Amino acid sequence: MEQGLERLTTDALTAATGLSAGGIFRHFNSKDDILLQLMENIHASLVTAFAELRDSPGPALDRLRTRLRQHFLQAERRRGIGFLTTNWALYADNPVLVRKAQEAADVLLNGVADILRQGQAEGSVRPDINVEVAAELFRSMAHGHVGLWTLRGRSFPVFASFDDLWELYRQAIGSPEAQRDKSQGFHAVPSMTLPNGRA
Secondary structure, three states, X not given: OOOOHXXXXXXXXXXXXXXXXXXXXXXXXXXXXXHHHHHHHHHXXXXXXXXXXXXXXXXXXXXXXXXXXXXXXXXXXXXOHHHHHHHHHHOOOOHHHHHHHHHHHHHHHHHHHHHHHHHHHHOOEOOOOOHXXXXXXXXXXXXXXXXXXXXXXXXXXXXXXXXXXXXXXXXXXXXXXXXXXXXXXXXXXHHHOOHHHOO
């Protein structure tokens, strides 16, 4: 898939999945079907992640930082396939795929905006920011970094600039009180411990 969907071959799919060609095409009729299933998995993963984050205890900034770490971890574990899949779906000549990619983007944007509103209510996020624009900035930061990492052949550690990216975002959206209390946004939400012991 890293060579582009148009170059995706049955041999590459069998090598990547460990399934036989018959096994793959018993479940999928076309590349678009495979891409649709990947987009549905991305969508479901985002719905679950944001439901957990919205309901988790702890400051909003901590929860957003956790989500950004989760995004980077998933990209690292899946070698950027989510980024590539979403981009292919957006430019596909298939309205169902385009709609599914848009729905996944909406889940992320709405989830981040909801957490930002919670942060405004608790006083950790500036009350004067437009939460929808701040959510777009979060998405652009997350996807832009993973996109660059993927396009550069994963030639640098995906977490290389995580702290710098987060600090810039935190400074942009954090309330003056949160700016003084630098502990805001630097601790993982306890109930959101990630695989491999990473917070």
